[in-house]
Amino acid sequence: MPRRCRDIEDHEWVPSDNPQHVGGMVCQVCGLDPEDAAIEDYCGEPETCWHCGGDGGHHDCGEDTCCCADPEINVPCNVCGGTGEI
Numbered sequence: 001m002p003r004r005c006r007d008i009e010d011h012e013w014v015p016s017d018n019p020q021h022v023g024g025m026v027c028q029v030c031g032l033d034p035e036d037a038a039i040e041d042y043c044g045e046p047e048t049c050w051h052c053g054g055d056g057g058h059h060d061c062g063e064d065t066c067c068c069a070d071p072e073i074n075v076p077c078n079v080c081g082g083t084g085e086i
C-alpha cells in the first residue's frame, strides 16, 4: 500500500515510469500525479489560515499599545477573508 501524503508539500515528485504518463511526474510516496494531488488537496479539509491562525483577522483599535479589555477582531484577514480557513 502506498503511503498517503498528508500535505501537498509532502509529495516527492519524480519522473513517472508509467507509459501512460510519459514525461509526467509522480509522487514516489503516494503515487499521485500533480493533477490528482491538486484535486485531492482541493477536496481536503480546509486548513487553518497561516496568516491569522484561524482567528479570521486581528484587532486594531488605533492604539500603539492596545489596552482593550476584550480586544475585538475588527480587521478581517486579507488571506482568508475573515473565515480563518483556506
Ligand SMILES: [Zn+2]
Pocket: 004, 005, 010, 011, 012, 027, 028, 029, 030, 031, 032
Ligand atoms: Zn504524495
Ligand SMILES: [Zn+2]
Pocket: 049, 050, 051, 052, 053, 054, 055, 056, 057, 077, 078, 079, 080, 081, 082, 083, 084, 085
Ligand atoms: Zn486568515
Ligand SMILES: [Zn+2]
Pocket: 059, 060, 061, 062, 063, 066, 067, 068, 071
Ligand atoms: Zn485595542
